[in-house]
Structure formats: C-alpha cells, structure tokens
Amino acid sequence: MTPFHHPWGQLALQRWPRRRNETLQAWDNADLYLLNTLAERGLPVSEADEAAKAGATTLVLNDQQGALALALQQAASAGGAVVESSGDSFMAQAAALANGEDNSLQGIRFLWPFDALGQTPDQVIMRVPKSVALLEWQLHWLSQHLPQGVPVWLAGMDKHLPRQLVSLLQRYLGNGRAEYGWKKARLFSAQTPGQVLADTSYPSKVEAGDWQLTVHAGVFAQQQLDIGARFFLDHLPQSLAAGSRVVDLGCGNGVIGLAALQASPSAEMTFCDESWLALESARDNVSRYFPEAQCQFHHGDGLLGLENDFDCILLNPPFHDGHVVGDHVARRLFNQAARALAPGGELRVIGNRHLGYHKVLSRRFGSVTVLGSNAKFVVWRCQDPVQSGAKAG
Incomplete structure (x- = not known):
C-alpha cells in the first residue's frame, strides 16, 4: 500500500x-x-x-x-x-x-x-x-x-x-x-466547444470472412482482424455437444465466440471482458449474426462472478495491462479457467511463442497438448486441472 x-x-x-x-x-x-x-x-x-x-x-x-x-x-x-x-x-x-x-x-x-x-x-x-x-x-x-x-x-x-x-x-x-x-x-x-466540430470513424468495421464486425473505440484490433485471432480461428473446437457451456474469455469484438457459435449453434455462449466497449462490440455482432443464440455477456474480472463448470473456455490472453507489459493477466486467467472447467472440459489458449505459456499451463493442467503452431503463435488444449496449482486469483 x-x-x-x-x-x-x-x-x-x-x-x-x-x-x-x-x-x-x-x-x-x-x-x-x-x-x-x-x-x-x-x-x-x-x-x-x-x-x-x-x-x-x-x-x-x-x-x-x-x-x-x-x-x-x-x-x-x-x-x-x-x-x-x-x-x-x-x-x-x-x-x-x-x-x-x-x-x-x-x-x-x-x-x-x-x-x-x-x-x-x-x-x-x-x-x-x-x-x-x-x-x-x-x-x-x-x-x-x-x-x-x-x-x-x-x-x-x-x-x-x-x-x-x-x-x-x-x-x-x-x-x-x-x-x-x-x-x-x-x-x-x-x-468544450458546445458543438460537434469533427466526426469520428468509431465504431469501426472489421472484415472477418463473411462477417463485418463492429469494433468500438479502444477495442483491440481497430482496423483489421489481428493475426493471432486469425490463427486461433483455425484451431477452435468443431461440433460441440448440444447445450455445451462455452466461454470466449477476453472476447474483444467477439470473433472467437462467433466462430464457435457458427460451428456449434446450440452452445450456450458467454462473452467475457473487462472492457465495457469490447462487450458492447461483441453484443452488437452477436445480435447481427446470431440473434437467436443463447448468449450472456459478463463485464468483470475474467470468470469471477460466473457459475463454474464450463465445457470449453477459449482464451487469447493479453500481455499488456494498460501500459504495463507482463504475463500476470494471463496467469490470473489461467488460474480462473482451471477452477471453472467442468469434468472433461478443456481450455484452448493461444499465445505468442516467445511468451512460453506452456510452462505455466503445465503447472495448472495435467494435460497440455499443442494443437497448432507457426513461427509466431502456439495453440494449446489444456485439460485435467490441477487444483493445487490454481490457488491464486
């Protein structure tokens, strides 16, 4: 203090x-x-x-x-x-x-x-x-x-x-x-001038395949879909069981959750972000492309405040916290995911190769499998949470 x-x-x-x-x-x-x-x-x-x-x-x-x-x-x-x-x-x-x-x-x-x-x-x-x-x-x-x-x-x-x-x-x-x-x-x-002197280009529009996504000001990847999300999209689960509880954790504009909904329309999807404008972006995009989907939107510290027992958690964690660079946000979200998975559930996470997330993930999950990698990114499937390694918030 x-x-x-x-x-x-x-x-x-x-x-x-x-x-x-x-x-x-x-x-x-x-x-x-x-x-x-x-x-x-x-x-x-x-x-x-x-x-x-x-x-x-x-x-x-x-x-x-x-x-x-x-x-x-x-x-x-x-x-x-x-x-x-x-x-x-x-x-x-x-x-x-x-x-x-x-x-x-x-x-x-x-x-x-x-x-x-x-x-x-x-x-x-x-x-x-x-x-x-x-x-x-x-x-x-x-x-x-x-x-x-x-x-x-x-x-x-x-x-x-x-x-x-x-x-x-x-x-x-x-x-x-x-x-x-x-x-x-x-x-x-x-x-203040008391009148509008110049318009803004926000919210902006970002192309993602057949979708044109709304991205409100301040949300990551303002002008185009980021390369990490593009790679992650190729390694998402397909055809999840009806009623599966899925989370797009740190959803940003919601593109990862939207792709999961497209593959599994009967999933119960939750979009989570600590950014109010990110959630507003995801809400806008879901209402446009999946108006009948069962979705909830959680504004908070990751998964805290939500009921646990998720079947699948999808995570592209940030390595910036404002102007502070580090893996502390990712570690906190890994811990939350380890506590929140249902038996047999999985966390799928993408990270920059140089960040070495596999070392941290291996201490929190009994099974960590590489699903895909390239020169810059790695995607892991993490299962069997080790609860003793997930005490910190």
Whole structure:
C-alpha cells in the first residue's frame, strides 16, 4: 500500500487486483500534477466560496486506480460537490471502489460509456488513455454532450502520450494547448466547444470472412482482424455437444465466440471482458449474426462472478495491462479457467511463442497438448486441472 499525498489530504492506495509483493504503485506523477494544478488555479472543486463549490460537479475520465476521483472526493466532501467517474475498464472501477472503501470514501457516481451524466459537469479531468481511438471518441463525446466553455484538463506521463495530442484537441474541441511538464508528466488544457466540430470513424468495421464486425473505440484490433485471432480461428473446437457451456474469455469484438457459435449453434455462449466497449462490440455482432443464440455477456474480472463448470473456455490472453507489459493477466486467467472447467472440459489458449505459456499451463493442467503452431503463435488444449496449482486469483 502506497501513501498518496495530494493537495486535500492523503490516501492509502493499492493496485487492483491486489497481489502479494506488488512492485507497482497505484498512482503516478501525472495524477499528482493534475491535482496540484487544480488546487493552485482554484477550479470549482477547490473554490473558497462555499456557495460556488456546493453545486460543482467534476467528471473524471479514465481514472486508473481511483487516485483522481478519490482525491477530488476528499476535496468535495466538505462542500457538497459531486464527483462522477467514467471509463471503459471494470478493473479500474474495482480498484476505485476497493480503495474508496479502504479510505472510507463514498459518493462517487460511476458511469459506463453511453450512460447519461447526472448533471452537466463544471470541469472534466481526464487521464489520457493508451488507445488514441478511445481518446478521439471521448473528445468527440465531450463536444457532443457538453455546453460551450467547460474546462477540460488532461494529463499523462511523457513516455505514454501520443505526439498528436494537441492537434486532436484542436480537431475535436477547437482549442487546446500543452502546459509545462513536471517530473516526466505533462498537462494539457482545453474547453468544450458546445458543438460537434469533427466526426469520428468509431465504431469501426472489421472484415472477418463473411462477417463485418463492429469494433468500438479502444477495442483491440481497430482496423483489421489481428493475426493471432486469425490463427486461433483455425484451431477452435468443431461440433460441440448440444447445450455445451462455452466461454470466449477476453472476447474483444467477439470473433472467437462467433466462430464457435457458427460451428456449434446450440452452445450456450458467454462473452467475457473487462472492457465495457469490447462487450458492447461483441453484443452488437452477436445480435447481427446470431440473434437467436443463447448468449450472456459478463463485464468483470475474467470468470469471477460466473457459475463454474464450463465445457470449453477459449482464451487469447493479453500481455499488456494498460501500459504495463507482463504475463500476470494471463496467469490470473489461467488460474480462473482451471477452477471453472467442468469434468472433461478443456481450455484452448493461444499465445505468442516467445511468451512460453506452456510452462505455466503445465503447472495448472495435467494435460497440455499443442494443437497448432507457426513461427509466431502456439495453440494449446489444456485439460485435467490441477487444483493445487490454481490457488491464486
């Protein structure tokens, strides 16, 4: 747990999901720079005039672990101001909720994309997302839904910022500038135009055989089907028994689950993703091509919160968690799959050859078989879970 000292107090913050011996802290200098600037410039959340502060609403976008929303909630609590937090990530919201509970902070209203705002915000506080597509879509959304003149503040670490950020602000908001840098972080400022100045190309369309898939902003493989998914499609199970319970885990646009439904129309398919916009993409594509299929859509941390005993789990795991690269997400999903399989069930997983997933999988499953490989990817069938090797979440 890392103490986070900000202009209005202190927070004890942890990353989510919580891991033993965590080496990464739950906030960075971009969070602190943004909050310091708000305090120094006297924006609505820190107005000395209590009457002005009482009705102030701050919209926070893309908060990573709750550092921004919770700090603003501490600042707002005495004066009755309102904090609303919106983003695409279930894990980010889970982190904010857990950290809020640890710090006895409540009252933040969480919104998913397309949800209606409670009231027009007096300011927008925004972490620059990793996906430029998501950034463009959010800027377009602000121009479409907010009146003219609402201040918009964006922050990010220098190494993660897109080079065209100022030009994107000017394109979608009609204004925008870079502020000074501080400790490898940078701030940007703009105001909403009160009208749509430029359209976006999102959601985009991606060709996948006979299908034209909807892909919402920020979802992986924005312009074309990724090569890993293409290879995985050639190694999916065929003709599963009627009523088989199948999961497309980390579904993205849903193409893997759609292909499984095409091969086994009577399967009971579940699409899972921690990205709200990914699930919305999968939902759109299922409704277009398999409107009669028995499907459910689970927004959460992998399989957690679902009933177990799946006959087949299909997984193309990410090896990026935001800007963090590693296999910790894949390991967590392997563990969940090992606990969730029905007797005789199987996990089919694809991975980049260099990641060496077979070593991890062999500790969690009694049977790990290579179904296909090429110079870049390997597909495994994993059966007979070893429960003692699947304790970690």
